[in-house]
Amino acid sequence: AADTELRKVYYAWADQNDDETYRDLVEWIISQTSPDARHYQLGFNWDHGFHIPFWIIRQPDTCLATALKAFELGQAHYWLAQPKTDDPGSRFAYELNERIRDGFYATPSTDDTAIAYTPSLNLDRYPPEKADALRKIVAPQVFEPLNGRGEHLIYCDIPEKFIDYLT
Numbered sequence: 001a002a003d004t005e006l007r008k009v010y011y012a013w014a015d016q017n018d019d020e021t022y023r024d025l026v027e028w029i030i031s032q033t034s035p036d037a038r039h040y041q042l043g044f045n046w047d048h049g050f051h052i053p054f055w056i057i058r059q060p061d062t063c064l065a066t067a068l069k070a071f072e073l074g075q076a077h078y079w080l081a082q083p084k085t086d087d088p089g090s091r092f093a094y095e096l097n098e099r100i101r102d103g104f105y106a107t108p109s110t111d112d113t114a115i116a117y118t119p120s121l122n123l124d125r126y127p128p129e130k131a132d133a134l135r136k137i138v139a140p141q142v143f144e145p146l147n148g149r150g151e152h153l154i155y156c157d158i159p160e161k162f163i164d165y166l167t
Contacts, residue, residue, distance in 0.1 A: 001058075002054070002055050002058040002059065003030050003055070005051075005054075005055070006026055006029070006030065006051055006052070006054075006055045007026055007027075007030070009026075009051045010022045010023065010025060010026035010051070011023055011026070021161060021162070021165065022165075024161070024162075025162050025165055025166075028159060028162060029041065029052060029055070030055075032156060035061055035062060035063045035066065035106065035115075036115070036155075036156070037156045038056045038059060038062050038063075038066055039063065039065065039066040039069065039115055039151070040155060040156035041056060041156065042056060042066060042069050042070055042073055044166040044167070045165075045166055045167055046073070046074075049088060050074070050088040050089065050091075050092045053070055053073070053074060053092060054088075054092060054095075056070065057070055057092075057095065057096050057099060060104070060106075061106050062105055062106065063105060063106050063107070063114070063115050064100070064105040064106065064107045064117070064141065064146060065114065065115035065116065065117040065146050065148065066105070066115065067096060067099065067100050067104075067105045068100070068117045068119075068141065068142060068146070069117065069151075070096060071093075071096055071097070071100065071121075071142055072120060072121065074089065074092050074093060074096065075089070075093075076092070076093035076096055076097055076138075077093075077121055077123070077134060077138060077142075078093075079092070079093030079094070080093050080094070080097060080134060080137050080138060081126065081130060081133075081134055097137070097138060097139050097142075098139075100139035100141050100142065101139035101140075101141070107146070112149070113148075114146060114147065114148030114149070115146070115148045115149060115151065116145075116146055116147060116148040116149060116150055116151070117145060117146040117148070118145050119142060119143050119144065119145055121138070121142055121143065123135060123138075
């Protein structure tokens with residue numbers, strides 16, 4: 001279902017812009033099946049919206065470190081500090097937080113395969129009552145470090161024809 005939704009958006013862009021590159025791009029994204037590739041893809045330009053990040057967080061073998069990185073990049077804490085709306089950022093934050101809380105994401109058993117994560121969310125910048133409310137809402141995993149290999153070891157070879165679309 002996530003693949004179909006992503007294709008629908010990118011195929012519509014291809015039709016709208018008379019540019020087949022969008023069709024090729026979405027097929028390439030979907031073909032990148034490794035958890036490392038998905039982790040790397042989170043660094044792609046989010047100016048096109050939340051379509052790729054939504055696709056990533058809906059993949060069953062996405063790593064917890066990738067989900068936690070998506071939480072930070074999507075500024076989920078900002079959206080969770082507000083009532084849920086139909087805004088893509090709000091929907092992304094609430095869905096991602098629920099998936100993290102429910103244990104949806106894979107946590108590899110060895111540091112050789114796991115991706116490290118160092119929490120950076122600091123709720124102290126909020127007024128105390130808002131920070132306390134967020135601590136009850138935000139999945140506790142967001143505050144816990146994960147051991148593993150550094151992000152600098154994660155790489156995905158991007159075909160040259162897609163670089164302008166993704167950066």
